[in-house]
Amino acid sequence: MSPKSETRKEEIVRVAAQLFKEKGYTAVTMRDIAAKMGIKAASLYNHITSKQDILDAVIISLAEAFTNGMQSIKSSNNNTIDKLKQIIQLHVKLSSQNSYAMASLNNDWMHLEERLDYYKKLRVEYEDDFRTILVDGITASDIIEANPEVMLFSILTTLRSLYIWIPKKEDLNLEEFTTTLYQILIEGIINK
Amino acid sequence: MSPKSETRKEEIVRVAAQLFKEKGYTAVTMRDIAAKMGIKAASLYNHITSKQDILDAVIISLAEAFTNGMQSIKSSNNNTIDKLKQIIQLHVKLSSQNSYAMASLNNDWMHLEERLDYYKKLRVEYEDDFRTILVDGITASDIIEANPEVMLFSILTTLRSLYIWIPKKEDLNLEEFTTTLYQILIEGIINK
DNA sequence: TGATGAAACTAACAGTTGTTAGTTTCATAA
DNA sequence: TTATGAAACTAACAACTGTTAGTTTCATCA
Numbered sequence: 310m311s312p313k314s315e316t317r318k319e320e321i322v323r324v325a326a327q328l329f330k331e332k333g334y335t336a337v338t339m340r341d342i343a344a345k346m347g348i349k350a351a352s353l354y355n356h357i358t359s360k361q362d363i364l365d366a367v368i369i370s371l372a373e374a375f376t377n378g379m380q381s382i383k384s385s386n387n388n389t390i391d392k393l394k395q396i397i398q399l400h401v402k403l404s405s406q407n408s409y410a411m412a413s414l415n416n417d418w419m420h421l422e423e424r425l426d427y428y429k430k431l432r433v434e435y436e437d438d439f440r441t442i443l444v445d446g447i448t449a450s451d452i453i454e455a456n457p458e459v460m461l462f463s464i465l466t467t468l469r470s471l472y473i474w475i476p477k478k479e480d481l482n483l484e485e486f487t488t489t490l491y492q493i494l495i496e497g498i499i500n501k
Numbered sequence: 502m503s504p505k506s507e508t509r510k511e512e513i514v515r516v517a518a519q520l521f522k523e524k525g526y527t528a529v530t531m532r533d534i535a536a537k538m539g540i541k542a543a544s545l546y547n548h549i550t551s552k553q554d555i556l557d558a559v560i561i562s563l564a565e566a567f568t569n570g571m572q573s574i575k576s577s578n579n580n581t582i583d584k585l586k587q588i589i590q591l592h593v594k595l596s597s598q599n600s601y602a603m604a605s606l607n608n609d610w611m612h613l614e615e616r617l618d619y620y621k622k623l624r625v626e627y628e629d630d631f632r633t634i635l636v637d638g639i640t641a642s643d644i645i646e647a648n649p650e651v652m653l654f655s656i657l658t659t660l661r662s663l664y665i666w667i668p669k670k671e672d673l674n675l676e677e678f679t680t681t682l683y684q685i686l687i688e689g690i691i692n693k
Numbered sequence: 694t695g696a697t698g699a700a701a702c703t704a705a706c707a708g709t710t711g712t713t714a715g716t717t718t719c720a721t722a723a
Numbered sequence: 724t725t726a727t728g729a730a731a732c733t734a735a736c737a738a739c740t741g742t743t744a745g746t747t748t749c750a751t752c753a
Contacts, residue, residue: 317700332611335527339741348701351742355700360741390691416608419524452690459681460690462666463659470658478650489651497689498644498652499582509730531711543712544731552711695753702747709740717732723725 318356320346322366323409330412330472334364334420364417365424371410372431374403379438389446394491396439397468401487404471411472439465464494510548512538514558515601522604522664526556526612556609557616563602564623566595571630581638586683588631589660593679596663603664631657656686 315323324345328337339350339360346353357363378399382392404411421428440461446452452460467490475481507515516537520529531542531552538545549555570591574584596603613620632653638644644652659682667673 333525333527333608335525336612338739340739349703351703351744352701354742416525420528450692453684453692455685455690456681458670459678460685462662463682463685464690466662466665467655467658470654470662473658474654486651489648490655492645493647493652493655495689495691496693497687497691498647498656499687499689500642500645501688530709532709540730541732543714543733546712547730697750697752699750700748702745704744704746706743707740710738711736713736714734715732716734718730720727720729722727 316356318366321353321356322363325363326367326409326413329364329367329417330409334413334417361422364413364420367410367413368418368421368428369424371403371407371414372428374407375399375435376431378403379435383438383442389442389449389451390495392442393446393464393495394487396442397491397494398487400468400471401475401483401490404468405475405483408472408476411469415469415472436461436465467494508548510558513545513548514555517555518559518601518605521556521559521609522601526605526609553614556605556612559602559605560610560613560620561616563595563599563606564620566599567591567627568623570595571627575630575634581634581641581643582687584634585638585656585687586679588634589683589686590679592660592663593667593675593682596660597667597673597675600664600668603661607661607664628653628657659686 321342325337325342328341328345331337339353342363343350343353357366379396382395382399385392385395387395418425418428418432440457443452443457443460447454447457475486478486513534517529517534520533520537523529531545534555535542535545549558571588574587574591577584577587579587610617610620610624632649635644635649635652639646639649667678670678
């Protein structure tokens, strides 16, 4: 029926991510994950090698999806405003499709071990690319001459928190939402 | 020397909050907290009654500080724009003075137990007050007619994340920063 | 039918957790 | 000097942690 049905490992990672969002990585036990799947904790080890392995799977693939998205935005020849629109679209899309994993990406990354440095590298590169778009936009007079660090912080923290908010709004029209978000983040809310 | 020197309990709460920010509440052990203070875990219990007690102390007093700040902004007779400026000021001030506790407020509130409902009540009331300011601002044509839920989410998530960013900038001029933040959050970044 | 292998199970492990009980240390006050 | 009390200590606990070893179940296929 399903075109490519979920493997048992993928199911474990998906269920674990939900629990990680509710309680955080450390507070979730292997017995919690197993119970939610209707099996015993020891059975999980037929499919994964460790609890750490689950966290790696949750975080790294999503972090790479952000990196890939940024690469294609970067390499397009769009102007600043269109690039910013595309970044907002990227976050709305990935956050609505992976709202559980986004929680770990934001809150549990410090519990990565072997893959911690790799994750940090991806994050720094993403921020560098974003900052470059803003600085180029200032140079081109597309955006105002405010501190690019503060702009980056302000926009990115909102985008990184979408996972908290999106799932609460059941009947959310994502396209309309993206447009409103663009308006508020980029054009401001004041009536001049 | 110090006008009102820190009690031992306050010291425990302060040290614990630093560790909670680094690793999250669940990942921090009583032995971690004790080690950082140069004593044994059992000795902590001369001053506090439980680990839970520490988390309560970290989170609740800060949550109440936000509530108190909002009360005085609400009851002032300022216009929408000045109220928004004051809210930004409140967050910058409390986040710079309590950057460790802010992390628990954002990430560890779900591990509150007896005080969980009280915390949730404070948070909902704070958001309701903020929303009312925005809706009144739309009515008064001070701000644009965008979805107030999206505005609230967008501004508040940035303000709630200040604790991540502020301590990284050593020589940050808080007053200048507040002004820049106001400009970006309220007036937008586009060059029209 | 009998063999195979994936995926569940039971039982147990060694280490860590928050916490308690009882004891010692030591500056200050009587 | 002696007594007091705050605040440290050692030792231990029961519960829980991630993980391993060995076993059982059962659908599939030669």
